[in-house]
Amino acid sequence: MTTTVRVPEERSARVPAEQRGPGRDRDSVRLLVSCGTEVSHHAFVELPRRLRAGDLLIVNTSPTLAAAVDGWIGHARVVVHFSTRGDDGRWAVELRDPDGRGTTRARAGGPAGTEVRLAGDVRLVLEEPLTPYGSRLWWGRVSEPDVPGLLRRHGRPIRYSYTQRDQPLSVYQTVFALPSADGGGSAEMPSAARPFTARLVAELVSRGVQFAPITLHTGVASAEAHEPPYPERYEVPEASARLINAARAGEGRILAVGTTAVRAVESAVDAGGVVRARKGWTDLVVTPERGVRVVDGLLTGLHEPEASHLLMLEAIAGRAAIERSYGEALSGLYLWHEFGDVHLILPEGPHTEGCSSNCR
Numbered sequence: 001m002t003t004t005v006r007v008p009e010e011r012s013a014r015v016p017a018e019q020r021g022p023g024r025d026r027d028s029v030r031l032l033v034s035c036g037t038e039v040s041h042h043a044f045v046e047l048p049r050r051l052r053a054g055d056l057l058i059v060n061t062s063p064t065l066a067a068a069v070d071g072w073i074g075h076a077r078v079v080v081h082f083s084t085r086g087d088d089g090r091w092a093v094e095l096r097d098p099d100g101r102g103t104t105r106a107r108a109g110g111p112a113g114t115e116v117r118l119a120g121d122v123r124l125v126l127e128e129p130l131t132p133y134g135s136r137l138w139w140g141r142v143s144e145p146d147v148p149g150l151l152r153r154h155g156r157p158i159r160y161s162y163t164q165r166d167q168p169l170s171v172y173q174t175v176f177a178l179p180s181a182d183g184g185g186s187a188e189m190p191s192a193a194r195p196f197t198a199r200l201v202a203e204l205v206s207r208g209v210q211f212a213p214i215t216l217h218t219g220v221a222s223a224e225a226h227e228p229p230y231p232e233r234y235e236v237p238e239a240s241a242r243l244i245n246a247a248r249a250g251e252g253r254i255l256a257v258g259t260t261a262v263r264a265v266e267s268a269v270d271a272g273g274v275v276r277a278r279k280g281w282t283d284l285v286v287t288p289e290r291g292v293r294v295v296d297g298l299l300t301g302l303h304e305p306e307a308s309h310l311l312m313l314e315a316i317a318g319r320a321a322i323e324r325s326y327g328e329a330l331s332g333l334y335l336w337h338e339f340g341d342v343h344l345i346l347p348e349g350p351h352t353e354g355c356s357s358n359c360r
Contacts, residue, residue, distance in 0.1 A: 002179075005270060005307065007304060007330070007336055009300075011163070011208070011244055011330070011333070011334070011336050012162035012163075012335065012336050012337050012340070013162075013166040013178070013336060013337050013338070013339035013340035013341075014155075014162060014163055014224055014339070015163070015164050015165070015339060016167065016194075016339045017029045017195070017339065025197055025303055026194060026195050026196070026197055027045050027195045027197050027199075027200055027340045028043075028044070028045075029043075029044045029195050029335070029342060029352055030043060030044065030175075030335075030342075031043060031044045031046060031047060031307075031332060031342055031344055032295050032325060032329055032332070032333055032341065032342070032344070033050055033319065033344045033346065034321055034324070034325040034326060034328075034343065034344070034346070035345075035347070035348060036317075036318075036321055036348045037320055037321050037324045039324060039325055039328045041328075044195045044200075044342060047200065047204070047344070048203045048204050048207050048209070049153055049293070050344060051204065051207070051209050051255070052207075052208070052209075053207060053249050053339065054208060054209075054210075054250060054252035054253075055208075055209050055210070055247075055252050055253045055255060056209070056212055056243060056244065056247040056252050057204070057208055057209060057211050057212070057255050057256075057257050057299070058211075058214055058254065058255070058257060058261040058262075058264075058295070059176045059193055059212070059213055059214070059258075059261065060176065060186055060193065060214060060215065060216055060223075060257065060258055060260045060261050061177060061178040061213045061215050062177065062180070062186040062187065062190055062215050062216060062217050062218065062260070063173060063177040063179060063180065063185040063188060064157065064169065064174075064177065064185060064187075064188065064189040064190075065082065065088060065151050065155065065184075065186060066151045066152065066155030066157055066169050067083070067146070067155060067158050067183040067187040067220070068080070068081055068104075068155060068158045069082065069118055069119070069150070069151065069154050069156075069157070070084075070118075070119065070154070071095075071116040071117055071118045071124065072087055072116065072117045072118075073095075073114060073115070073116055077098055078096065078097060078098075078116060079094050079095070079096045079097070079098055080094075080095055080096075080116060080124060081094040081095075081096060081158055081187060082119065082147065082151060082187060083219040083220045084127070084217065084219045085184055085233075086139065087153075088230040090127065090139045090140060090142075091137055091139070091140055091141075091142060091147060092128075092137050092138070092139055092219065092230075092338065093124065093137065093139075094109070094136055094138075095107050095109060095116070095126075095138075096250060097346040098172075099161065099196060101161065102159070103159055103163070105161075107138075109126070109136050109137065109138050110126055110129070110135050112126060112288055113126065114126040116140075117234065118142075118144075118150070119150075119153070119154040119350055120150070120154065122142060122239045123142070123143040124140045124141070124142050124143075125140060125141050126139075126140045127139050127140060127141060130230060131157075131228075131230055132226060135235060135243065136319070137212065137219075137230065140260050146183075148184065148185075149183070150181075156169070157165045157169050157171070157172045157189075158187060158188055158220065158359065160204070160337075163249070163337075163339070172189040172190065172338075174190060174191075174193040174194055174196065175193065175196045176195060176196070176200060176257075177195050177200075178213075178300070178344070180215075180217075183218055183239065185234070186216075186218040186219075186220050186260075187217075187218060187219050187220045188218055188219075188287050188338070189338055190216070190218055190241075190260045190261075191258070191337075191338035191339075192257050192258030192259070192260075192261075192299055192300045192301050192342060193258060194338065194339070195342060196257075210243060210252070211290065212239075212243040212244050212247075212265045213237070213240055214236050214237070214261055214265060215234060215235045216232055216233070216235075216260040216263060216264040216266070216282075217232060217233045217234070217262070218232060218260055219232055228285055228308060229263075229283075229285055229308055230322075231281045231282060231283040232263070232281070232282060233279075233280070233281055234263070234264040234267060234268075234278075234279065234280070234281075234282050235264075235278070235279035236264055236265060236267075236268040236275065236276070236277055236278050237277055238277035240277075241268065241275045241277045243273045245274060245275055248294070248319045251287040253296040253346075253347060254263060254294055254295050254296045254297075255295065255296065255297040255298065255344075256297075256298050256299070257299045258298075258301075259298070259299055259300055259301070259309045259312050261295075262273075262286060262295055262298060262312055262316075263282060263284055263286065263312075264282065265294050265295065266284060266292055266293060266294055267282035267284045269293050272282055273293055275294060285308065285311075285312045286311070286315050287315055288310040288311060288314045288315075288318075289320070291315050292315050292316055295316065296347040297316065297344070297346045297347045298313065298316050298317075298343075298344075299342060299344050299346045300313065300342065300345070301336070301337070301338065301340060301341075301342055302326070302329055302334060302336045302337075302340055302343060303336075304336070310322065313345065314315055316345055317345045321345075325345075329341070330341070
C-alpha cells in the first residue's frame, strides 16, 4: 500500500474548510464512503443519513496543545515540538529548524546533553532518544515544571509546510475536546473529528446514534518513513466501555472517529473480547496481521503513503478496499491532511444490512 499511493502536492488542504468561502463551516468537507470495494461520494453533512439508529461513534476528547515553542541552541534558532509527557516528568520532544516561511523542516535529534533555551529563561536538556528506532524524538527535561502553562504562554499550534498560514489554537480544537485535569493534551489535533459541529452532533443524536468518549493524547505526526508509532497515553472510561459492549451485543455498529480512537479501544479489550475500563500507556500497533477485535468501521482523514495508519485501515477493511478508496479519492480530487476531506469505512458482513443501502 505504501508504494502504490502517490498524493500530488496540490491535494493538500491548505486552510480550514470554513475559510474557503462565505457561508462555509467545519462540516463543509467531502465524505468518501466505502463498504468493501464499493465507493460513493457525499458531503460530510450527509453523515447522519449514512448511519443508523444503534450505531455508536467512539470519539477522542483530547484537547490540542499549543505544542510548538521557539528556542535557541547557542545563537541558532530552533522550534521545539512538545509531544508527550512521561510519567517521570520528562517530555518527548522533536527539534526542528525554521524554514523562513513560518513552518519548519526536519532536524537531526540530539546529542545527549544538548541544551535549548526557551522563553522566560526556561531550559530544556535532551537526555536520550525516545526509542531505539531513530533519533527524531528525544526525552528531555524542562526546568519549568508547569510545561502546559509554558505552552499556553509561549506556544502555538504545530504547523506543517503544506498549510497556508498560522491559525489560532481554536481552529485545532474539535467539538469533542475537553480540558484535561493535568493540563495534558495532544501535540496535534485528533483531526478526524474536526468536521463535526454541534449542529451535526445534535442531528446524529436525534437519529439514535450514540457517542462513547475516550481519550488518547496524540504525539507529533512528522514521522520518518516506516517509523512505527510510539507509546501514547490513553483512557477508556467505565461508562464508555459499557456503551461499547452493549452496542456490540445488539445490532449497533462500532465506528471509531479517527485512528486514535481505534488504538485506544483496541488497547482496552480483554482476552474474551470484552472492552474494559483502562488507562495508561499503549504501544499497540494495529496491522492486518493483528486485526481488530472491537471496531466495525472507521471515520478518518486521508493519510500519506508512508503513514502507518494505512496498515490500520487495511486491518479494518482489507487492502483491496483501501486501494480502491484511495484511487477514488485521488481521481475525485479529495483533499488530504488535517483540514481536508474524510473517509467513512463501513463494514461488510453480519453487522450491515448490505453495502448498497449504506453507501448510496
